[in-house]
Amino acid sequence: MAGDDISAFAQLQMTHIGKPLPRPNAERLSRGAARYTPDIDLPGLLHVAFLRSPYAHARIISIDGSSALACEGVIAVLTGADLATIARPFEAKLDHLPKLKAAKQYPMAVDVARHQGEAVAAIVAATRALAEDALDALRVEWEELPAVTDPVRALEADAPLIHAQMPDNLAFIAEIKQGDHAAVEAATQLSVQRDFTFARHTGVPLEPRAIIATFDAIEDRLTVYQSTQTPFQTQAALSAMYGMRESDIRVVAPDVGGSFGVKLHTYADEMALCGIALLLKRPVKFVSDRLESFVSDIHARGQSVTARMDLTADGTLLAMNVDALSGIGPWSVYPRTSVLEGSQVLTMSGCPYQLRAYEGRLRLAFQNKAPMGAYRAVGHPIAMALGELLIESAARQVKMDPVAIRRRNLVPDDSYPFRTLTGLRFEALSHHRCLDRLVELMDYERLRREQKELRQKGVYRGIGLAAVVELTNPGPALYSVGNVRVSAQDGCQIRLEPDGRVTCAISITDQGQGSFAAIGQVIADVAGLNQADIRIIMGDTAHVPYGGGTYGSRGAGVGGEAALRAAAAFRQNMLSIAGALLQTGPDELEMREGAVMSKGSGQRQLDLRAIADVAYFKPDQLPKDLQPLLSSSGHFTQLTDTFVFTNGFQASHLELDIETGFVRLLEHWAVEDCGRIINPLLVGEQMRGGIAQGIGGALLEECVYDESGQLVNGSLVDYLTPSSAIMPDIRIAHIETPTKTSILGAKGAGEAGTAGAPAAVLNAINDAMAPFGAEIFQMPATPERILRAMGRLG
Amino acid sequence: MTHARVSMTLNGVRIEGSAEPRMHLADFLRLRGDLPSIRVSCEYGVCGCCSLMVDGLVVRGCLLLAVQADGRDVRTLEGMAEQTQDLRAAFVEHNALQCGYCTPAMLLTAHELITVAPDADRDAIRDGLSGNYCRCTGYHAIVDAVEATAQARRTHKGDDHDGR
Structure with a gap:
């Protein structure tokens, strides 16, 4: 060949x-x-525990480590200022998005801590337990500063500034206006506009973040063992921060206990750990415990969006309008930035459909919460939910079946390559074939009949669909054009x-x-x-x-x-x-x-x-x-296209208890077209695992902060993730449209499950509530929120 | 910090060691370095990752102090290799594990479940495993693997009876 x-x-x-x-x-x-990173031991290995800011926003007046240094087993106490002596500051920028503001950051906070959980000092001791003991002896004098947590408040003219050198807290703004808006306005007979809320949630890989660094003075080489998806990114970041040559840094990712994007980012505390190894010339290890994971791992989603669809009375889609606002924490996450979750909402909302006009605005605000980063399906769950919830809402209004309204509006399978109004090029998608296969797989007509019969008996079941488009196989356009040292x-x-x-x-x-x-x-x-x-x-x-x-x-x-x-x-x-x-x-x-x-x-x-x-x-x-x-x-x-897009369809079937607001998931289906399938077992499990995480975001997962910026549910006791008891069976089917951008023809499948599941589940809830004229556009859709949407609670 | 002497039967072998009274059993076993199946995740008794067997019952290794295991019979997946052989093969066949972090605890819990309730159906399996979080699979393949193993064990047992 x-x-x-x-x-x-x-x-x-x-x-x-x-x-x-x-x-x-x-x-x-x-x-x-x-052998996961926490399992690795080295001769003379020391353990690090970080003192993390208890405040969302506070000035560090002084740190007195003398008592901590006197504690049993303690080898060193280091502050942000100590590490700043050897670390160059870093900032997350994309050259092709010059409007994205970036602030310089050090491995640990130097003067001001800007979110609860930010590392400000490190104790190095013989064991992790002894290091944690000594944290109590560390004396930090704080001056609490006003915390800005709500992104709406953050963008007000008199809001306290997260970064004093910036004119305001607006991290990024982007706008798109394409198509024939005048024609759409004249033709519009129905507009469906809704306010959506997507809570912050986080990835919760069961193996927490973990890193070991050891400097070999003989070879003049730094070796790092890290639970990461991208060892070469860590190498590049360490080189930039500590002035070593990249090829003098070895990064090893042993077995990794789940990541989902959480371990994709270059965390300041992990860079601090490597700095400590360079300063002490001793091997050091940091393993995040679950409580610090919740306040220091990246968070995701966290958007409020007002979105609108314009249609004709016969259910023909004309236009979509999206206005999204998100708080991204105090920094854009290094080095990939925190812009993608929002920018992909801006470019992908409504993208399975033929539109004559599109208008969108995205605003990202700095705030005093944990930084936001790329978590599985970045932006897609929001983008898909906006389009899919609105189209089913519109279907209810024009009394069309959700399958029929999609067949009318989906981009036809024979019209590829297709370019969206937002500039995305779709090589070859198969929406109609996937929808046909889904309808058959789930026995849609039977479920509808059953639903009707059960309603007579006071049983409220819902069926919800979601079209999915997923961005995969990115070329250099994702990071290289922004001059980020991430290889395509x-x-x-x-x-x-x-x-x-x-x-x-x-x-x-x-x-x-x-x-x-x-x-x-x-x-x-x-x-x-x-x-x-x-x-x-x-x-x-x-x-x-x-x-x-x-x-x-x-x-x-x-x-x-x-x-x-x-x-x-x-x-x-x-x-x-x-x-x-x-x-x-x-x-x-x-x-x-x-x-x-x-x-x-x-x-x-x-x-x-x-x-x-x-x-x-x-x-x-x-x-x-x-x-x-x-x-x-x-x-x-992959140089042929900016990205290679995949598509699929999902459906959720559930039962709503209208007295308690509890949702029981009955079954979930997904038809996926990820091009050439290398192993259907792997694709199926990527879909199922992704769907579970999407269901988590739809029904359970939320990082709940109080007004002062304290995370109030930061443990696995209080933060809910899907268990086997709530998860339904998930049936998978495949359509195969290989991409011609490679010989192999394989596209990605890792994120489509998460991209589509929330929309399918919320649509099913709205379908179940339809007899009551109620709808919900908030995730997670908790029982309380569902009852409120139904007007059954205060 | 003072240490206490701890002795136990670990995977069938009598061992002695010392542990700070505050050290939980999972850490005590993990820090030995020879039992890679022992993991911790939430250390709050929620996720089930650290599950192991004490006196024949699956318990949370993070909710039991090492000193509480003094004199007990402790088993980890390493010591249950033979008993779980069919279940492990089913997990591999159904791809019921991805990153593998939750897997040892999931296997012990599933083994106990279908030993106690050999007729467990999918719903009962889902309930029985609900204290063991898996973040990768969405559970469907795990339920498939456990269901298939339970069924095979029932058939096998039936064959034994027929043979006598």
């Missing part, structure tokens, strides 16, 4: 790609045999081992998605190997080629393509050696199951062990002019 030959790939005999093969590393994990490229190297097995090193990472499995399946088919003979290395900057890592649903699509290209080259190289040994042209040979076969006869000629034996130990058997290539590389950056 030539490097860029899609048709040759399509003719490959696929025995791995597309098959529901079990993940090779799942067996190990099922024995509990894992991924690389893969494959080498022949002396025993005939192969080792693959690749720059994407695995937090449970099954990256190891997917990459192994691609290589096995393209190189013609047994998957069991491929050992895959990820998550170690010293051992894998440079690359972006796993974010933005790009692991399978971008990393998989790099693997495909490396595997194609590897196969060519092996066939060249085999051809020389067999005195036949490489074109006469093929690789299958780790052996070289004659194309014509299908006869097995040689296996990789024999090739390795000759190449490494008996090279005199090869022609003198052949210096064989025993390792191969493949690299890929």
Whole structure:
């Protein structure tokens, strides 16, 4: 197969790609045999506990560490000022969004703490328990400053400033106005406008954030073990902050116990931990406990939006208008910024539909709450909810079936490539096919009949749908154009081992998605190997080629393509050696199951062990002019489009107790088109896990702050996440529209579940409440809020 | 801080150690370094990640002090490998684990559940596992794996009876 030959790939005999093969590393994990960052111990390892600001906004007058230093086991007490002596300040900026304001930040607060939970001092001790004990002895004199928590208040002219050097607290503003607004105004017969509220919530990976740093004075190298999705991003950040060369920093991501975006960001306290290792020249470790996770992990969503759809009386959609406001905390999160959650709402709302006009405004405000960052499906759950809740609301008003109104307005499957009014290019989506498949999968007509019958008996069930578009396989437009040192490229190297097995090193990472499995399946088919003979290395900057890592649903699509290209080259190289040994042209040979076969006869000629034996130990058997290539590389950056979009449809079926406001989820369905499926088991589980997190946001999860900026439910006792008891069965079906932006044709699937589930669930609640003329546009839709929406509570 | 002597039977082997009275059992076992299946997450008794077995019952390792386990029989997944072999295979087959962090505790809880209630249906399995959080899977595949194992064990047991 030539490097860029899609048709040759399509003719490959696929025995791995597309098959529901079990993940090779799942067996190990099922024995509990894992090594997460908290499990790693090093000789002489010291432990760090951070003193975190108890106030949302306060000036640090003084820090007296003398008593703490005298405590048992304490080695050092360090403040923000101590670290500022060696750390360059950092700020999260995107060059292509010059309106995005950024403020300089240090690893720990120096003068002013700007959110509850911001680290201001660190105790280094022999054990974590002793470090925590000494926190009580640390004397900090604070001057509490007025906290600004509400983004509306933050943007008022007389609001206290979060950053004194800025004229106001407006972090970012963007506006879009496209299409023929005059024509839309003339044609509009119905406008549906609603105020939406999306609470802040957070990712809650079960393994909390964790990092170890150790400076090797002999090699003059810093080694960092970190629970992260993006080891090379940490390397770049450390280089920028501490003035070391990137290649002198090794970052290792061992097993990672979930991330979902939480471990995508460069956290100030983790940079502080590395600074402490550089200052003390001793290995140090920080493992966040659950209470500090809630106040120091990134939060997400947290938007108030007024949105409107304009339609004709027959349910034809004309225009959409969105005005979104969000508080992003005191900083844009380094280095990716905090703008995407909002900007993707601005560009993606209503995007499954044909629109004649679009108008949108986004405002982001600085405030004294935990910083907001990229959590699974960034912006999508909000964008999809706006369009999907409004279209079902409109359907109720014009008395159309929710399926029928969508069929009327969805972009037709034969009109691609399609460009939205907001400038997104969709290569090839399949909304209508997915909707048809969904209707069949869930037996929609039967559910409607059943719903009608049950209503007569006072049982209120709801059916809610949601169209989903997901941004995947990002090219350089996501970060590179903004001059952020986050790579859109991924690389893969494959080498022949002396025993005939192969080792693959690749720059994407695995937090449970099954990256190891997917990459192994691609290589096995393209190189013609047994998957069991491929050992895959990820998550170690010293051992894998440079690359972006796993974010933005790009692991399978971008990393998989790099693997495909490396595997194609590897196969060519092996066939060249085999051809020389067999005195036949490489074109006469093929690789299958780790052996070289004659194309014509299908006869097995040689296996990789024999090739390795000759190449490494008996090279005199090869022609003198052949210096064989025993390792191969493949690299890929998705350059055809800004992003590669996927689509799908979801539906939720639930029962509402109109007396208590409790929702019982009965079943959930999803039809997903993520292009070429490498392993349906993995895609299905990405969908289901994503849907669970979307349901969490729809019904349960909320970071509740009081007016002074104190998080009042910051523990897993008080912050609710979905348990097995509330989750319904989730049925998955697939439509496959491979992308032509790569040979492999795979798009991402990591975020679509989370993107669509909240809209489907809220639509189902609104459908259940329809007999009462009630609707809710607030997430999470708690029982209390549902009862209020129904007018059954004060 | 004073330490207390603690002795217990750990995965069938008598061990002795010392622990601060405030140290919970999960940390005591985790810090030994040879039991990678022991994890902590919320340390509040909510998420279930640290679940292990004491005197045959699955308990929260973060809600029991190490000194309270003195003289007890303590088992972790490492010591339950044989008993959970079929369940682990089902988890792999159904891809009922992703990051793996919750998995050891989930397996012990599921094993106890279908041992006590071999006829548990999907709803009963969902209720029985509701004290063990998984953030990755959405639970469907876990319920599939546990249901399939319970069914296989019932069939197997039935075969045994028929054979006698």
